[in-house]
Amino acid sequence: xxxxxxxxxxxxxxxxxxxxxxxxxxxxxxxxxxxxxxxxxxxxxxxxxxxxxxxxxxxxxxxxxxxxxxxxxxxxxxxxxxxxxxxxxxxxxxxxxxxxxxxxxxxxxxxxxxxxxxxxxxxxxxxxxxxxxxxxxxxxxxxxxxxxxxxxxxxxxxxxxxxxxxxxxxxxxxxxxxxxxxxxxxxxxxxxxxxxxxxxxxxxxxxxxxxxxxxxxx
Amino acid sequence: xxxxxxxxxxxxxxxxxxxxxxxxxxxxxxxxxxxxxxxxxxxxxxxxxxxxxxxxxxxxxxxxxxxxxxxxxxxxxxxxxxxxxxxxxxxxxxxxxxxxxxxxxxxxxxxxxxxxxxxxxxxxxxxxxxxxxxxxxxxxxxxxxxxxxxxxxxxxxxxxxxxxxxxxxxxxxxxxxxxxxxxxxxxxxxxxxxxxxxxxxxxxxxxxxxxxxxxxxxxxxxxxxxxxxxxxx
Numbered sequence: 001x002x003x004x005x006x007x008x009x010x011x012x013x014x015x016x017x018x019x020x021x022x023x024x025x026x027x028x029x030x031x032x033x034x035x036x037x038x039x040x041x042x043x044x045x046x047x048x049x050x051x052x053x054x055x056x057x058x059x060x061x062x063x064x065x066x067x068x069x070x071x072x073x074x075x076x077x078x079x080x081x082x083x084x085x086x087x088x089x090x091x092x093x094x095x096x097x098x099x100x101x102x103x104x105x106x107x108x109x110x111x112x113x114x115x116x117x118x119x120x121x122x123x124x125x126x127x128x129x130x131x132x133x134x135x136x137x138x139x140x141x142x143x144x145x146x147x148x149x150x151x152x153x154x155x156x157x158x159x160x161x162x163x164x165x166x167x168x169x170x171x172x173x174x175x176x177x178x179x180x181x182x183x184x185x186x187x188x189x190x191x192x193x194x195x196x197x198x199x200x201x202x203x204x205x206x207x208x209x210x211x212x213x214x215x216x217x218x
Numbered sequence: 219x220x221x222x223x224x225x226x227x228x229x230x231x232x233x234x235x236x237x238x239x240x241x242x243x244x245x246x247x248x249x250x251x252x253x254x255x256x257x258x259x260x261x262x263x264x265x266x267x268x269x270x271x272x273x274x275x276x277x278x279x280x281x282x283x284x285x286x287x288x289x290x291x292x293x294x295x296x297x298x299x300x301x302x303x304x305x306x307x308x309x310x311x312x313x314x315x316x317x318x319x320x321x322x323x324x325x326x327x328x329x330x331x332x333x334x335x336x337x338x339x340x341x342x343x344x345x346x347x348x349x350x351x352x353x354x355x356x357x358x359x360x361x362x363x364x365x366x367x368x369x370x371x372x373x374x375x376x377x378x379x380x381x382x383x384x385x386x387x388x389x390x391x392x393x394x395x396x397x398x399x400x401x402x403x404x405x406x407x408x409x410x411x412x413x414x415x416x417x418x419x420x421x422x423x424x425x426x427x428x429x430x431x432x433x434x435x436x437x438x439x440x441x442x443x444x445x446x447x448x449x450x451x
Contacts, residue, residue, distance in 0.1 A: 046320065047246040048390045058448040063249065063441035064377075064391040070247040070300075070444040081389050083396040083424075084246070084272070085328040088321030092339065116346075122308060122317070123299035129347060130321030133340035164344035 002173045002190045002217070007141050009034045009217050011100055011171050014139060020044055022091065022131060024101030025069040027141040031100055042078075044096055046087050046127040051079025068127065088127070092134045099135040101128060103142050103167075105157045108204035110167045110179045112140065113159035125162060132163030144172035144201045151203035153177070153184055174198050176215065183207050188215045220415055223383040223407075223433045228258035231406045231432045235371055237264045242327065242372040242398040243271040243281065247300070247444050250391030251280050252373040254408045254436040265289040270367055272323060272394050274298045279442055285313070294367070296320035300444065319347060322364050324397055329366035331400020331429065336365045372402025375436075376425070379409035383427030384418055392424065399429045407433045 002010065008030035015021060015035055022044045023029050032054070035041050043052040045067040052067060053074035061072040075081075090096055105113040112132055115125035132138055146152055153170065169187075170177045175198045176188040183205040189198055189212050199206055225231050232255060235241070241259075245251030259267075260283050267290050274293055275282035284290050285303050292314040298304050307313035318326070319341040329337055338361035342348050352363040374395040377388035385407055387395060399405045407425075412435035 045390075047249070048393050055447040055449050057451055059451075061443060061446055061448055062389065063443045065389040066247065066249050066443075066445070067390075068246075070249070071447040072443055072445065073447070075389070081387075081392055083387075083392050084320065084324035084394045085397050088324055092321060092341070111344075119309070122305070122315075124295060124297035124317045125319055125347075126297035127320035129319035129345060130339075130341040133319075133343060161345045 001193055005030055006190070006217055007171050007173060010176065010215055011139055011141055015039070015041055015098060017041070019097040020050065020095065021098045021100070022046065022096050024128070026102045028100040028102060029069060044087070044090060046091065046131070048082050048084060048087050049075060049079060050082070051076045053079070088130050091127070091130055094134055094136060096135065098137045098139065099131045100139045100141055101131060103140045103152065104146070105152050105154055105159050106140055106142070106167050106170055107154050107157045108179060108183050110165040111157050112162050112167050113157040114162050116160045118160065128162050132166045135166070138167050140167050140170045142170070142172055144174040151201055153202045153204050155204045174201055186212050188213050190215055191217065220382040222381045223427065223430055224381040224412065225432045225434050227434050227437070228254045228408070231255065231408070231434050232258045232262060234404065235259065235262065235264055238266045239264070239370040240268040240270065242369040242402055243269060244374040244393065244395035244398045245271065245273070245280065246390065246393035247273050248276065248280050248442045250375050250387065250393050250395055251275070252375040252406070252408050253439055255373040255406055256280065256283060259289070260284060260287060263287070263289070266291045268292040268294065270294040270327070270369060272296050272320060274301045274304045276300050276444065277303050279440070292316065294318065294323070296323050324394060326364055326367040327394065327397035327401045330368040331397060334366060336363055338362065339364055368401050368403065369398070370403050372398045372405040374399045374405065374407050376407055376409045378411045378413055378418060379407055379433050380413055380415050380418055380427070381433065382415060383407060383430030383433050384423045385409065385425035385430065386418060386422065387424050396425045399425050404431045405429055406431070408436045409433065410436060410439060
């Protein structure tokens with residue numbers, strides 16, 4: 001089974017040279033830590049920076065330089081700042097090659113829910129609806145089950161949707177799954193995790209091929 | 219000769235703000251918020267306000283200060299997660315809240331300032347956000363019609379500015395400020411440094427002064443950090 005860093009490491013393997021990548025809050029943010037040294041990749045944060053770097057050294061933090069999670073960050077050489085309309089032009093206009101975000105629920109038709117639990121939690125969608133409506137390549141990073149132990153991979157989402165039919169790939173603590181033809185397809189299993197336990201933890205329709213390789217995580 | 223926009227301070231800048239008005243306030247989280255104007259609005263006690271702002275501050279800073287005093291009737295935002303008082307007022311029904319996708323919020327402000335009454339966007343199709351909105355297919359993909367936003371007053375914060383109202387922002391403190399500056403009937407810009415005319419390079423101005431009606435240099439900036447994340451040396 002993977003921890004949060006393990007999920008981020010596996011997703012980092014999806015990133016290709018020359019890509020602009022938007023990372024959401026939580027596990028997705030960790031992906032930046034596992035990009036191979038020397039690979040030309042730029043991180044976009046929707047509050048208005050391209051070329052986001054690591055957290056600043058203690059004492060160098062700047063209140064005017066944050067990411068979408070409101071964390072203090074740094075800017076890499078070649079970075080650029082811009083306003084929110086320009087930022088979402090990059091996103092809606094499909095100039096960003098990969099979006100990685102978290103989810104509360106994902107359905108087998110690619111629907112995603114991650115912004116509201118009616119009557120309980122309403123934080124807002126932030127940029128998630130714009131991101132999922134436009135991105136060609138969306139990977140969801142999340143735990144396979146919620147805190148109550150219920151599967152987050154469902155036949156249909158029960159929570160208010162963030163986007164419809166948009167998720168292509170899900171990486172969880174148990175597996176890598178693709179979404180196509182209205183079903184989850186098991187692609188890889190996490191180290192030490194059996195196919196049976198993934199089947200059991202997945203509430204939606206899951207297609208399991210004859211051979212399911214184990215993820216290679218260093 | 220340049221048209222001069224400078225006023226003495228937040229009191230003069232907020233002249234004419236009345237209860238029941240619609241205000242825009244720049245900033246993302248606590249980054250790039252018009253601190254001095256918010257303090258003045260709290261002092262004036264204007265209420266029944268509709269506030270358009272990406273976030274709602276935190277309990278004791280930013281728009282949280284106006285929420286504490288119950289000066290806001292309605293919020294139009296994209297993300298309001300870090301404010302307990304906000305959540306309480308919203309769940310109890312005291313506060314009306316319109317949550318809209320962040321990119322749509324930015325574009326609606328931009329459109330409001332640019333004379334574009336409405337536009338189609340894919341964001342929110344198939345979700346609660348699309349309820350009651352016109353849907354139309356372009357290139358085989360469904361889009362929803364979103365309308366422009368404008369405000370009686372827009373309050374923005376910049377790093378540097380001049381008496382002509384030209385503004386330069388710093389780093390990610392730019393965020394919603396330029397679009398909101400465009401969309402205000404009266405746009406009030408507060409700056410950390412009001413520099414003499416001619417000091418800012420015309421090549422490097424982010425917001426042209428035509429969008430700004432009043433400008434002043436703030437006396438003091440707290441610039442609070444919401445999530446201080448650092449590497450240890």
